[in-house]
Amino acid sequence: MKANCWMGKRDLRIQNVPDPKILNKRDAIVRITATAICGSDLHLYNGMVPTMEAGDVMGHEFMGVVEETGPGVKNLKRGDRVVVPFPIACGGCWSCSHQMYSLCENSNPNAGMAEKLWGHSGAGIFGYSHLTGGFAGGQAEYARVPFADVGPIKVPESLTDEQVLFLSDIFPTGYMGAEMCSIQPGDTIAVWGCGPVGQLAIKSAYLLGAERVIAIDRFPARLRMAHDKGGAETLHYEETDVLEALQEATGGRGPDACIDAVGLEAHTPGIVHAYDRAKQAMMLESDRPIALRQAVMACRNGGTVSVIGVYGGFIDKFPMGSFMNRSLTMRTGQTHVHRYLKPLLERIEKGEIDPSYIITHRLKLDEAPEGFAKFLAKDDDCIKVVLKPH
Amino acid sequence: MSERENESGRDVSQIVRGLGWFSIGLGLAEILMPGKLSRLIGINKEENTLALLRFYGFRELGAGIGILSQPQEPMWLWSRVAGDVVDLSSLLKALNSEENDNGKLLGALLAVAGVTALDVYCAEQLSAAGSSEGRGQRMSAQATETILINREPDEVYSYWHNYEQLPSFMKYIESVTLTGEGRSHWVAKGPGGIDLEWDAETTEERPGQFLSWRSLPGADVHHAGSVRFDKATGGRGTLLRVEMQYAPPGGRISATLAKLVGQDPGAQIKEDLRRLKQVIETGEVVASDASIHPGMHPASPPERVEDLNLALSPVS
Numbered sequence: 001m002k003a004n005c006w007m008g009k010r011d012l013r014i015q016n017v018p019d020p021k022i023l024n025k026r027d028a029i030v031r032i033t034a035t036a037i038c039g040s041d042l043h044l045y046n047g048m049v050p051t052m053e054a055g056d057v058m059g060h061e062f063m064g065v066v067e068e069t070g071p072g073v074k075n076l077k078r079g080d081r082v083v084v085p086f087p088i089a090c091g092g093c094w095s096c097s098h099q100m101y102s103l104c105e106n107s108n109p110n111a112g113m114a115e116k117l118w119g120h121s122g123a124g125i126f127g128y129s130h131l132t133g134g135f136a137g138g139q140a141e142y143a144r145v146p147f148a149d150v151g152p153i154k155v156p157e158s159l160t161d162e163q164v165l166f167l168s169d170i171f172p173t174g175y176m177g178a179e180m181c182s183i184q185p186g187d188t189i190a191v192w193g194c195g196p197v198g199q200l201a202i203k204s205a206y207l208l209g210a211e212r213v214i215a216i217d218r219f220p221a222r223l224r225m226a227h228d229k230g231g232a233e234t235l236h237y238e239e240t241d242v243l244e245a246l247q248e249a250t251g252g253r254g255p256d257a258c259i260d261a262v263g264l265e266a267h268t269p270g271i272v273h274a275y276d277r278a279k280q281a282m283m284l285e286s287d288r289p290i291a292l293r294q295a296v297m298a299c300r301n302g303g304t305v306s307v308i309g310v311y312g313g314f315i316d317k318f319p320m321g322s323f324m325n326r327s328l329t330m331r332t333g334q335t336h337v338h339r340y341l342k343p344l345l346e347r348i349e350k351g352e353i354d355p356s357y358i359i360t361h362r363l364k365l366d367e368a369p370e371g372f373a374k375f376l377a378k379d380d381d382c383i384k385v386v387l388k389p390h
Numbered sequence: 391m392s393e394r395e396n397e398s399g400r401d402v403s404q405i406v407r408g409l410g411w412f413s414i415g416l417g418l419a420e421i422l423m424p425g426k427l428s429r430l431i432g433i434n435k436e437e438n439t440l441a442l443l444r445f446y447g448f449r450e451l452g453a454g455i456g457i458l459s460q461p462q463e464p465m466w467l468w469s470r471v472a473g474d475v476v477d478l479s480s481l482l483k484a485l486n487s488e489e490n491d492n493g494k495l496l497g498a499l500l501a502v503a504g505v506t507a508l509d510v511y512c513a514e515q516l517s518a519a520g521s522s523e524g525r526g527q528r529m530s531a532q533a534t535e536t537i538l539i540n541r542e543p544d545e546v547y548s549y550w551h552n553y554e555q556l557p558s559f560m561k562y563i564e565s566v567t568l569t570g571e572g573r574s575h576w577v578a579k580g581p582g583g584i585d586l587e588w589d590a591e592t593t594e595e596r597p598g599q600f601l602s603w604r605s606l607p608g609a610d611v612h613h614a615g616s617v618r619f620d621k622a623t624g625g626r627g628t629l630l631r632v633e634m635q636y637a638p639p640g641g642r643i644s645a646t647l648a649k650l651v652g653q654d655p656g657a658q659i660k661e662d663l664r665r666l667k668q669v670i671e672t673g674e675v676v677a678s679d680a681s682i683h684p685g686m687h688p689a690s691p692p693e694r695v696e697d698l699n700l701a702l703s704p705v706s
């Protein structure tokens with residue numbers, strides 16, 4: 001089959017690789033009908049995540065049709081149309097039974113490697129380095145889905161691929177980002193980053209009852225989408241002093257909760273960016289926490305900082321004094337996607353939201369490398385790329 | 391302690407301290423200037439290599455600090471040995487690639503091989519010294535590992551007590567056969583096709599709570615082990631605790647055993663326990679596209695499944 005393979009930093013190639021096979025009894029093989037490029041993939045593309053191997057199949061946002069099931073899968077059959085959550089979860093460990101699926105204790109065969117870097121390991125993830133298991137990803141014609149009796153959700157024929165595809169990651173991610181804010185009536189939520197994840201965090205914040213959402217980015221097309229489709233007020237961080245603007249908008253109190261939907265490759269004009277780039281180059285920090293620092297400083301006393309942007313290693317100059325003295329709470333995590341599949345599918349079915357509005361580019365699988373370059377550069381107002389392998 | 395042992399003890403501790411500082415130096419170099427370092431040893435300076443070198447750097451630094459702060463603790467040295475093996479295999483891999491400068495690489499390879507030998511020597515000395523104290527038998531390596539399994543102690547106990555299914559999660563154990571009267575015969579696959587065999591006897595058995603055993607005279611691998619099955623707090627299942635002691639290896643067995651239990655026996659046991667947890671909680675050992683191959687392998691589907699040694703056991 002054809003697959004989009006990581007061959008090195010900013011070097012992706014469509015290659016012929018063997019078709020996936022059933023390796024465990026609870027596996028299924030899915031013929032992929034739609035798969036997307038995620039901001040998380042950009043971190044791999046940019047070489048920010050260690051333990052990638054040349055030849056790794058990329059991709060963790062995918063859906064398709066069940067081709068084959070292992071003898072341990074009783075709830076799916078050939079021909080079922082399913083969306084696959086990006087974390088791999090067994091359903092039977094302590095974390096899974098507490099609905100913390102992205103922390104599954106059994107799905108990362110390289111848990112020992114992750115423990116060295118993080119102290120403990122999280123779940124295995126499709127197409128996301130060897131730290132999270134070394135599983136081939138879904139930017140391919142077919143994928144092997146472990147624990148297929150726990151993860152994939154069947155979707156009704158009445159909904160198109162594009163309407164349900166983002167259940168695999170970014171809709172639940174945006175939603176969890178908003179849910180972690182414990183939104184109360186009247187709350188103002190600030191969202192850093194208007195990429196696909198930020199857009200869906202904005203929508204979700206309103207779904208969960210926020211009064212106002214203020215969105216921050218620098219790309220006009222993204223800010224426009226946040227405003228026109230998401231209903232957010234917007235701030236261009238290169239043209240405005242973000243902290244000042246947020247104070248002004250909230251009578252000096254600050255947003256009730258702040259969502260970091262940017263992650264470790266945050267950008268900022270001027271000296272701070274140079275500082276963090278230099279530190280990163282010297283490995284004194286591995287991640288640039290620019291949006292995170294700002295989110296902490298901006299948040300109202302006693303408020304919550306919800307971190308859904310991805311971090312990989314270490315950060316520097318975290319404003320711990322501000323965080324501690326002002327009784328802030330931080331909540332974060334890789335999304336426990338399984339937890340949100342059913343309720344969010346219901347919201348899509350009821351027409352409360354149609355997440356496909358963020359798609360700007362539809363490409364063939366063969367065009368994945370170009371899609372990555374475009375998504376990284378935000379060329380052609382690129383916001384979300386969906387690939388069609390068949 | 392005799393005069394001579396005293397002397398060699400001092401030598402070892404000096405070398406150990408040297409290795410500690412070597413770790414710190416190498417770790418810092420790997421972290422701060424992976425580019426220079428990779429040029430120095432002749433590896434192509436590709437971004438992925440640099441990220442990996444930095445990763446190794448953190449590991450080295452950790453081992454170095456550990457060695458200097460707890461110089462009597464062989465674990466830190468064994469962790470260096472484990473690191474050396476990773477370094478050696480990366481260098482060997484680089485040697486096979488056409489883009490790299492093989493002359494320089496060979497130099498680096500020899501240097502690392504030399505350091506590895508030194509690490510093994512010191513670790514063995516420390517291990518022997520540590521475990522000979524207060525015990526009748528001289529055991530060269532000791533390891534304790536624990537894990538939480540989301541099942542009642544009775545169930546975990548009976549899985550373990552069914553010795554013949556231990557190979558479902560113990561990576562290097564080929565077979566266990568009950569031979570009667572609390573005895574069993576074990577076959578382990580060593581590298582290079584050498585089988586290691588031994589007979590073991592159960593020394594204590596408390597259903598649902600505790601099991602212990604030891605190898606009988608004539609074993610290829612002299613060892614003693616125990617497993618405790620405690621009820622974990624607050625519905626967290628079973629807290630399982632394994633303790634193992636290995637006798638000092640000698641002769642033909644030495645190298646094979648080192649590979650068998652890993653240079654770091656604790657790490658090997660931990661991996662086995664993780665697989666035990668997978669088998670009990672999910673029904674079988676979980677496979678990824680990379681994990682089904684020995685060593686590093688791209689996350690890409692396998693050519694054939696028939697050749698793979700997937701430890702498939704019945705779905706519970």
Ligand SMILES: NC(=O)c1ccc[n+]([C@@H]2O[C@H](COP(=O)([O-])OP(=O)(O)OC[C@H]3O[C@@H](n4cnc5c(N)ncnc54)[C@H](O)[C@@H]3O)[C@@H](O)[C@H]2O)c1
Nearest residue numbers: 039040173193195196197262263266267308309310334335
């Ligand atoms: N927690 C999870 O499970 C999960 C799941 C999916 C994605 N993510 C992460 O979410 C993050 C966003 O993903 P995405 O797909 O939207 O990526 P993206 O790269 O398209 O979006 C990031 C956006 O942040 C903006 N940005 C950069 N620096 C900024 C700053 N200082 N202030 C404000 N905005 C800034 C960029 O302009 C860009 O629009 C990534 O880190 C991704 O890895 C996390």
Ligand SMILES: [Zn+2]
Nearest residue numbers: 038040061169
């Ligand atoms: Zn994603």
Ligand SMILES: [Zn+2]
Nearest residue numbers: 090093096104
């Ligand atoms: Zn689990």
